[in-house]
Amino acid sequence: MEVSGMTVNLRCPLLQRYLKEPTTSYVLCQTIPRPADVFGRTILTVFVTCRTECRHSYSRVAIVDYLRRGTKQCPMPGCGQPVSLSGSQRDEELEASVRAAQRREVMATRVSVDVSDEDDEVVG
Ligand SMILES: [Zn+2]
Numbered sequence: 307m308e309v310s311g312m313t314v315n316l317r318c319p320l321l322q323r324y325l326k327e328p329t330t331s332y333v334l335c336q337t338i339p340r341p342a343d344v345f346g347r348t349i350l351t352v353f354v355t356c357r358t359e360c361r362h363s364y365s366r367v368a369i370v371d372y373l374r375r376g377t378k379q380c381p382m383p384g385c386g387q388p389v390s391l392s393g394s395q396r397d398e399e400l401e402a403s404v405r406a407a408q409r410r411e412v413m414a415t416r417v418s419v420d421v422s423d424e425d426d427e428v429v430g
Contacts, residue, residue: 316400319364329394329397330361
């Protein structure tokens, strides 16, 4: 059912372990309000500029700490897109995937322990 396993990255690139409170960088938007007087009326025009949508995910504590150090670029190797906390949001869907993967890993470990009894180690 899982597609190749590496399509969705469930590990935090900063902590090198399973994502905890996955935070995904969606988009960095800046709203620039511009008041303009036209025929005595004030019209507020809001310009919105959005710059990135790299959708890389990190553990929340890791990205908060990372941004606090002053770097505002996506820490995913080879990405380098601008990233910010306001442009990121908690990814509950991903969080569920991580939990499922962790559960599978625990079960796989149990199975491999059971199997190891009948594991015929042929040397040479
Ligand atoms: Zn990125």
